[in-house]
Amino acid sequence: MIYTVTFNPAIDYVVRLDKALEVGEVNRAKGEDCVLGGKGINVSGVLAQLGCESVALGFVAGETGAWLERGLAAQGLRTDFIHLEQGMTRINVKIKAGQETELNGAGPAIPASALHALEEKLDALTESDVLILAGSIPSSMPQDTYERLLARLQGRGVRAVVDATRDLLVNVLQYHPFLIKPNNHELGEIVGRVLTGDEEITAAARALQTQGARNVLVSMAGDGALLVDETGAVHRIGCPKGKVVNSVGAGDSMVAGFVAGYLQTGRYDDALRLGTACGSATAFSLGLAKKSEIDALLAAL
Template sequence: MIYTVTFNPSLDYIVSVEDFKLGLTNRTSSELMLPGGKGINVSTVLGNLGIESTALGFLAGFTGKEIAGRLDQMGIKNGCIWLEEGYSRINVKLKSIDGTEINGQGPEIPEKKVEELMKQLSALGEGDVLFLAGSIPSSMADDAYQKIMEMLDGKGIRIVVDATRDLLMKVLPYHPFLIKPNNHELGEIFGVELKTRESVVPYAKQLQKKGAQNVLVSMAGEGAVLVAASGEVFEAPAPKGKLINGVGAGDSMVAGFMAGYMEKEDYLHAFHMGIAAGSASAFSENLATREEIASVYEQITK
């Protein structure tokens, strides 16, 4: 079974505003509401590819009920733990000004609820896949990913970690199956600037030496690089297309990679599926559909 963890899920309110003006009343020209958070994005893309997953995390309040209802409509199994106080956050994403977001804080997560999640995760076993994606809320200990991986170490679970700097470095000793820094995050870890696909390879290999099995580096318009557990290195330029919405592209990439790997256990196919899913989401209004991913995959591989 596949599980995704989103500690702080959101209700994403995605709007377009023509000619946005600060200090004045602006009216939307389009709007959309979706369940969000990096793990939920992964579950969404997996679902679009026909792969079942269970979303884990915490929900609260009227927004939490809406997220739960939308997960159900999308066919995503909901294993989220209910919090008695607070409400799940609302994130406002302004499409007409690319990359502009206002993200809510989310509810306080009591220690007993964290323990409940750990109990859920302790039931995972051989052959399961677990995605740990995104930041850790301030109400939780910042070593949460480390504790999860320590608990699951040696159980034959493929764990994917999509997190930044310190969170990422702390989990490497537990040999995550896949990590996905972008070139800027990889550069920050080592104090260098990485602009070309060739330049990221030695630093990705260093993360392998520290414990990661596979290192997938996304580079936006420059493409992507995979340093695989097999010792192979794959690199590819970005597919051609118009950037419409960068939100969720990285989550789509890790979902596509694992979908491809589970299908054939072939790193090149998984790499191409990762690029196709990430790019297809960037080229579309919402997270990529199966048809959109297939179209980009065909462009990459022909």
């Protein structure tokens, strides 16, 4: 089974205006949507499009948490959230008025008892399972939570996927994650220099492998992606043609596609192709990629 973890899920309230936002005035929307999300939840959503079942883990609170949980169930996603007694699952307001303005909620405080409850759920994972950790860690939680979770799983053969930045990513390498997915700019920040060209990106990815990462997938927006797999082979792929309308969730979609592709075929080149198709399909869509969109781009790669 694939398990995704979203520490701080959200309901995105997206408001569209037909003119510029006027601060201090009453602004009337021409349309609005509610999107249920968070990085791990996004991964679960795209996995479902690919026919891969997953369980979304994390924390929810209050009536907004109940709403999010019901909404994901209506989409056919399996969840096993921990319910917090205090606070409310956050609402992020995103105003699209030419330029986009965002107001992101803080989310509930996550007590140590809730984190312990999550750890107990993860204790059931075995070598047949995949655990996907994505995004930042809320300020109410220990900032070494990723390390703590992977240390607890060490020796059980669970394939861990980590999509995070800087120290959050570097500090888990000692636990030999199956996959890490920095973008080229994040990879440059980690190694302390601007990376130009495939040769430098490959060398930086290999440096993270020497620290423990098994497979390093580097996304490069419109320039495609580069994978250094655990055998040392380098795989390079370009980006399919299309108009980028939404970058939110594209990285999560790439992770979902890569994991699904690898589990389905056991081949890293197939995983890279499907990951690239999924990431691009989301970037070319207003929401997360649908299967028909993924299939169309996959055929063009």
